[in-house]
Amino acid sequence: MQDNFAYLLPFIMLTFGVIFLFLQRIGHASSLYWGIGYLSACAGFATPLVLGALPFEVQAILSNLLFFSAFFFYGHALLVHFQRPTYTKARLSIVFLAFVLVSFHVFVTPDLKRELVIGDTVVAILLAWPVWMVRKRPQVLADKVLMAAVSLVVLETIFRIIVLIVMTPHGTMVELGEFFESDYAFYMQVAASIFGFLMALAVLASQISVIVDRHLHAAEHDPLTDVLNRRGFERRIPDFREGAPVGAVIACDIDHFKQINDRFGHAAGDIVLIGLSDLLKRTISENGLVARFGGEEFIAFLPDCAAETAGTFAEAARSELAGIDWSSRGISTRITASFGVSAVARGDHSIHDAIKRADDSLYAAKRGGRDQVVLEGEHPPAAAPQTIRIISKNQ
Numbered sequence: 526m527q528d529n530f531a532y533l534l535p536f537i538m539l540t541f542g543v544i545f546l547f548l549q550r551i552g553h554a555s556s557l558y559w560g561i562g563y564l565s566a567c568a569g570f571a572t573p574l575v576l577g578a579l580p581f582e583v584q585a586i587l588s589n590l591l592f593f594s595a596f597f598f599y600g601h602a603l604l605v606h607f608q609r610p611t612y613t614k615a616r617l618s619i620v621f622l623a624f625v626l627v628s629f630h631v632f633v634t635p636d637l638k639r640e641l642v643i644g645d646t647v648v649a650i651l652l653a654w655p656v657w658m659v660r661k662r663p664q665v666l667a668d669k670v671l672m673a674a675v676s677l678v679v680l681e682t683i684f685r686i687i688v689l690i691v692m693t694p695h696g697t698m699v700e701l702g703e704f705f706e707s708d709y710a711f712y713m714q715v716a717a718s719i720f721g722f723l724m725a726l727a728v729l730a731s732q733i734s735v736i737v738d739r740h741l742h743a744a745e746h747d748p749l750t751d752v753l754n755r756r757g758f759e760r761r762i763p764d765f766r767e768g769a770p771v772g773a774v775i776a777c778d779i780d781h782f783k784q785i786n787d788r789f790g791h792a793a794g795d796i797v798l799i800g801l802s803d804l805l806k807r808t809i810s811e812n813g814l815v816a817r818f819g820g821e822e823f824i825a826f827l828p829d830c831a832a833e834t835a836g837t838f839a840e841a842a843r844s845e846l847a848g849i850d851w852s853s854r855g856i857s858t859r860i861t862a863s864f865g866v867s868a869v870a871r872g873d874h875s876i877h878d879a880i881k882r883a884d885d886s887l888y889a890a891k892r893g894g895r896d897q898v899v900l901e902g903e904h905p906p907a908a909a910p911q912t913i914r915i916i917s918k919n920q
Contacts, residue, residue, distance in 0.1 A: 526798045532574070534718055538567035541725040545732070549840035551582055553735040555606035559728050562598030565591050566721065569712075575681040582631050589627045589644050593620045596648040599724075600655035606731065607662040609655075616651060617808050623647035635674040635860035641689055649682040667727075667734035674727035685713060747817040749795055756767060760818035760875045762826060773835035775825040776865040776883035777805065777842070785856070793856050794821075801846060801862065808842040824880060836900040839864040843898055861896035868901070 534666040545560035569591035572584055597620055598855070604611045623643060630640045657673055663669045685707025753761065763770040779797060786794040798821065805815045805823060813827045827835050847861050865886025869879045882901050 535571040538563045542567055542681040548732050548743040555602040555676045556732050558598045558602035562595045565595035576580045585631050592648055596651040600651050603655040603659055605660040609658050645686045649679055653679045667731045667754055671731040673725040674724040678724050681716055682722050695856055750799050752802045753816035755818055761814055765875050769869050769871055772828040773830045773832045773868045774879040774883040775835055775839050776887040777862055778887055779821040780861045789856050794856050797860055804842055809838055832866055836866045836898055839866055863890035863895050866900045883896050
């Protein structure tokens with residue numbers, strides 16, 4: 526049974542290490558560090574099997590160094606995954622100090638028990654520190670499961686230290702060969718197999734979640750401005766099957782955009798598009814949706830918002846855009862935009878009915894001289910009434 530676990534552990538670690546290195550090519554940067562960590566653990570568990578002909582002292586030093594490396598990279602991966610400071614130099618200092626202490630108890634004053642206690646304590650610290658630093662970061666279920674699994678590994682390591690101290694009075698473990706044949710080593714391998722496997726599954730779930738979220742974001746967002754595209758916008762709009770939701774739509778179009786591209790180049794046009802999208806995200810209400818529907822046209826949906834209030838938001842965006850000085854970005858002309866606003870009506874079958882009316886208002890703004898907000902309905906918004914014109918639904 527002990528031999529089976531001796532071969533099983535390196536295989537488990539190797540398998541997940543290779544998987545994580547592969548995921549790093551298509552996923553999150555932390556996959557690289559998870560992969561290195563699991564490969565280091567694989568090498569650590571495989572050392573007695575592969576390098577059994579070497580002196581026990583050399584095996585002990587190599588094993589400890591590889592396990593220090595594994596837990597260092599586990600912690601590093603956790604910090605990178607949750608975008609926290611890595612404190613690489615401080616954590617490497619812990620590894621260096623531990624390596625010196627372990628080497629002392631291997632070569633100078635051989636004491637296997639102290640060597641094992643120091644080694645397990647250090648790997649617990651190397652993982653517990655990052656766990657503590659990221660404890661408030663998990664938001665999605667996969668990350669919460671990951672935190673639970675990593676915390677279990679820390680607790681299991683601490684429990685193993687306590688068991689070692691209690692079950693092996695000073696002087697009862699002298700030879701490394703005796704340790705590898707002991708019940709403690711066997712149960713350590715069993716626990717490492719179980720908790721290492723559980724942590725690997727949790728890491729895998731978390732990394733897949735990151736990859737899926739990243740691809741979903743790419744599928745539903747405009748790559749230039751990072752606002753929603755048409756598909757992402759429609760997926761987030763409330764369901765009209767149970768009745769039209771309360772809200773308003775703003776349609777926005779940059780004035781004379783083709784002339785901007787022709788005069789200053791498409792790179793300048795991209796700068797304007799990014800600037801307007803950022804402005805809309807800042808100006809539109811916090812729970813509003815902003816999308817680029819194509820070219821220079823943007824659509825915003827403001828839930829639980831009346832047309833008059835949406836007109837106020839639109840006027841604020843129009844005024845701020847018109848006041849931006851673009852000269853530092855190579856654009857020596859004033860940039861303006863026209864806006865059309867429409868409320869969602871009770872009889873609307875989809876958001877596109879409201880968008881059509883907002884577009885009609887937008888085109889009325891274009892015909893009326895551009896750089897203005899045209900509001901569908903009967904009452905102009907209070908903000909900047911001189912720039913807001915009214916059209917009826919029948920216009």
